[in-house]
Amino acid sequence: MKGVLMVFLVMVGSTLGIGRTRSGHSTALRPPPLPEGVHLPQEKWFTQTLDHFSPTDIRTWQQRYFINDTFYKPQGPVLLLIGGEGPANPEWMVTAMPLEYAKNLSGCLLQLEHRFYGKSHPTEDASVENLAYLSSEQALADLATFTEAMKKHLGLTTNKWIAIGGSYPGSLAAWYRLKYPHLVDGAVAVSAPILAQLNFKEYLEVVRDSLATVGEDCNVAISIAHHELHILLQQESGWNIISKQFRLCSPLDGHNKKDVANLFSMLTENVEDIVQYNRDNRAFEGVKGTNITIETVCEIMRNKTLGSPYIRYATLNSLLLDVEEEKCLDHTYRSMVKEMQSMDWKDSVGGRSWMYQTCTEFGFYQSSDSRQQPFGNEFPVEFFVQQCQDIFGPRFTENLVLSGIKRTNTLYGGRDLKVTRVVFINGAIDPWHALGITTDLSTSAPAIYINGTAHCAIMYPASPSDPQQLLQARKQVLKLIQQWLQQ
Incomplete structure (x- = not known):
């Protein structure tokens, strides 16, 4: 692949996006069915530096990447997809x-997996000592090292790079342009939380607003359901009712505050996930339940024939358990912590890796502390901070978490980051827009705010049901990229 090429750096996070996974739930996704005659690219390995910030540490490790040059033509761009907080999924290389950008621009696709996720294991395990090498700074340096190496390996001597990412990788896209402007000439940051924040109580406020697009009585029913559950918690007979109605794997102990907080958080997460990924066309990745939408939630919660609001809430929970082919809901805090404490790569440690990053860099804890939401107040921010200590050790205190958040915003600038040739794209339904850029920073750093769309909607395959504003946004982004390449 010789000659002058323009290189696109596309950062793609896992379809789980940023947030909490269901306890006992693997973060791995089943591969989707491929179109006839289409094959996934083979995995390749790149020798990466372990610690980019210690010149005397020469240790290396193998980082996974993929390539698809089906549509590449000489002088065309190279799109480099970078994984986020989950396994790099080569489905993004074929759909x-x-x-679509590769087709339009005669480009080649590359995909690089994020360190400590998927099969990209820099260390022998995910111990706290080894997780010290996991950070957004190291990830950005991985991108820089990979970029320079690919220039030589692919024969690229003069080229332009455009970073594109969705979710956490959307943040990385903007920060890559900020920190390595000599390597990347523009960036597309989709659904990117730019501001690190301990108590992300605004998340549930956006969930409330999104549910209200169907009807405010949907929020009212959820609020009553949580109130009814709170009443049931006052007596042991109520614990038994909750255990049965919500199909818990073990009896609820209402005296165990951590179990209660974890249960309420998980039940709220049922709604959070549906709202965050509402109508996002994730079916191409083999994700279950993509036809369950905000309308589905509200249809159940408003259906008085099902019984009282908490019974309707239990019906929603059962629907999701059935979709995920789970017999019961493991609500115990101990079980969740035990899963997160596993350091073995054979186990699903993606959740542990992401939890570590929230404890050391971002916070992002979706608490129930806001009074402007219908999900009660059973899981305050302290509940999440305590997880940092219980999973990683006593030194991971609130002060340590706050220090890491302050450092992140100092490094990257929070919402006051100074960048050019970066476009920020967010959907009104997506709760993560509350920590993103939704208005223009400048003429060279515009924002696109799409009504009626959820998390990373612009990244997914087009659908006949896509709103007109989403269709226009895709065209607008392509036009911006083409303009940047001419500068």
């Missing part, structure tokens, strides 16, 4: 928005 979805990145592939």
Whole structure:
């Protein structure tokens, strides 16, 4: 692949996006069915530096990447997809928005997996000592090292790079442009939380607003359900009712505050996940339950024939358990912590890796502390901070978490970051827009705010049901990229 090429850096996070996974739930996704005659690219390995910030540490490790040059033509761009907080999924190499850009621009696709996720294991395990090498700074340096190496390996001597990312990788896209402007000439940051924040109580406020697009009585029913559950918690007979109605794997102990907080958080997460990924066309990745939407939630919660609001809430929980083919809901805090404490790569440690990053860099804890939401107040921010200590050790205190958040915002600038040739794209339904950029920073750092769309909607394959504003946004982004390449 010789000659002058323009290189696109596309950062793609896991479809789980940023947030909490269901306890006992693997973060791995089943591969989707491929179109006839289409094959996934083979995995390749790149020798990466372990610690980019210690010149005397020469240790290396193998980082996974993929390549698809089906549509590449000489002088065309190279799109480099970078994984986020989950396994790099090569489905992005054969479908979805990145592939459409490759077709339009005669480009080659590359995908690099994020360190400490998927099969990219820099260390022998995910111990706290080894997780010290996991950070957004190291990830950005991985991108820089990979970029320079690919220039030589692919024969790229003069080229332009455009970073594109969705979710946490959307943040990385903007920060890559900020920190390595000599390597990347523009960035597309989709659904990117730019501001690190301990108590992300605004998340549930956006969930409330999104549910209200169907009807405020939906929020009212959820609020009553939580009130009814709170009443049931006052007596042991109520614990038994909750255990049965919500199909808990073990009896609820109402005296165990951590179990209660974890249960309420998980039940709220049922709604959070549906809202965050509402109508996002994730079916191409093999994700279950993509036809369950905000309308589904509200249809159940408003259906008085099902019984009282908490019974309707239990019906929603059962629906999701059935979709995920789970017999019961493991609500215990101990079980969740035990899963997160596993350091073995054979186990699903993606959740542990992301939890570590929230404890050391971002916070992002979706608490129930706001009074402007219908999900009660059973899981305050302290509940999440305590997880940092219980999973990683006593030194991971609130002060340590706050120090890491302050450092992140100092490094990257929070919402006051100074960048050019970066476009920020957010959906009104997506709760993560509350920590993103939704208005223009400048003429060279515009924002696109799409009504009626959820998390990373612009990244997914087009659908006949896509709103007109989403269709226009895709065209607008492509036009911006083309303009940047001419500068």
